[in-house]
Amino acid sequence: MTTLLLLLAVLMLPVSxxxxxxxxxxxxxxxxxxxxYLPHxxxxxxxxxxxxxDMVIIPVAAMEQHSLHLPIGTDFLNGLERAKLVAQKADVLVAPILLPGNSPYHMEFPGTITLSSQTIQQVYFEAAQSLMKHGFRRFLLLNSHGGNQIITRYIADRINQETEGIAVELGEAAAPFLTRAPQPADGTARVFDRHGGVGETSTSLYMTPNLVDLEAARRATLTMPEHLQKMLPEVVAGDPTATLxxxxEGLxxxxxxxxxxxxxIxxxxxxxxxxxxxATAEAGRRDTENFVQAAVKFIERWNQLRPMR
Ligand SMILES: [Zn+2]
Incomplete structure (x- = not known):
């Protein structure tokens, strides 16, 4: 009996x-x-x-309203989580630098923070220079917000033109390696769906499920200027000129x-x-896994084409 009690006491020790x-x-x-993940x-x-x-993924993020049901940090969180998932498979560094990006057109909704393109590019450029001091040479800028597209390209260009570093935009770099999903037969692919819509909500349901309040979500009423409204069918059909x-003019x-x-609007x-x-977490998982495998393939190809110095 005493032995049994002693055994029990020992078993309970780690728990307490x-x-x-x-x-x-x-x-x-x-x-x-x-x-x-650098902060850890x-x-x-x-x-x-x-x-x-010698590779670093730097997410280029945003802190902006994401409709009634997604967190203000959606772009930051989803971009960062993607970068972390890639880094588990490709063994590269992930260095988050800024939470906000360029989001002036969301400012009328509470919580959005916007920085000028000049400030953003300068901060990322100087951060890249710091990482170069520690021997990192190749930069994979992972933009997760449409409004940062040109700024991200400019940061990459500054790194390439002005330093010993080499930079690419990872979304663009991974694109040729994506598996093209068949278009859903129900026609939903032909319905306009961008910021805070089904695609982004699906990604959030997969990445940060407890931050999504799907019960608060509802279909938006759009009030775009008439000439933009008229372009929508051609935009959704993929007409490059209409989209451009x-x-x-939009957003x-x-x-x-x-x-x-x-x-x-x-x-x-x-x-x-x-x-x-x-939105479904399953759709978010498919998109995320598709991106992660494509990004890893790009990194492997880059290492083949140009081995680490
Ligand atoms: Zn977003």
């Missing part, structure tokens, strides 16, 4: 120890250490990673007078005509 630890540490901390690493781990790779002209700050800021903040409640 771990309970003590969780009672005396930050109850809000739920992250576990993620490999190759020690400097010796960074030094050791550099002996295996549509996007040149611009209220101060431009174009009448196309999100507040002016959407009652919920979603820029799309599908109901976000059609």
């Amino acid at each position: 120890v771990s309970a003590q630890v969780s009672a005396s540490t930050n109850p809000l901390w739920h992250e576990s250490k993620t490999r190759n 690493m020690t400097w010796p781990e960074v030094r050791d990673l550099r002996t295996r790779t 002209v549509f996007l040149a 611009k700050a209220t101060a431009t007078g174009k009448g196309t800021s999100t507040r002016e 959407s009652d919920t903040g979603t820029w799309g005509l599908r109901d976000p409640r059609e």
Whole structure:
């Protein structure tokens, strides 16, 4: 009996120890250490990673309204999580630099933070220079927000033109390696669906499920200027000229007078005509896995074409 009690006491020991630890540490901390994720690493781990790779993924993010049901940090979180998933397979560094990006056309919704393109490019450029000091040479800029597209290209161009570093945009680099999904037979692919819509909500349901409030979601009522409204069928059909002209004018700050800021064209903040409640984590998983395998293939090809220095 005594032996049994002793055995029980020994068995219970680790439980009570771990309970003590969780009672005396930050109850809000739920992250576990993620490999190759710079904020979680020690400097010796960074030094050791550099002996295996000279590549860094830098997410280019945004902090902006994402309709009634998605968090303000959607673009930051989804981009960062994608980068982390790629880095688990390709063994490269992930270095988040900024949370906000260029989002002036979302400013009429509470919570959006926007920085000028000059500020953003300068911050990322200087961060890349810091990483170069530690021996990192190749930069994979992963943009997760449409409004940062040109800025991201400019950062890559500055790195390529002005430093010993080499930079590409990872979305663009991975594109040729994506598996083309067959178009759904129900015709939903022919319905306009962009910011805060079904695609983005699906990604969030996969990446950060507990931050999505699907019950708060509803189909947006869009009030675009008439000439843009008329272009929609051709835009959705993939007409390149209609898309170019549509996007040149669509989603611009209220101060431009174009009448196309999100507040002016959407009652919920979603820029799309599908109901976000059609989103599924499964669709988000398929998209994410498709991207991750494509990004890893690009990295492998880049290493073949140009081995690490
Ligand atoms: Zn977004």
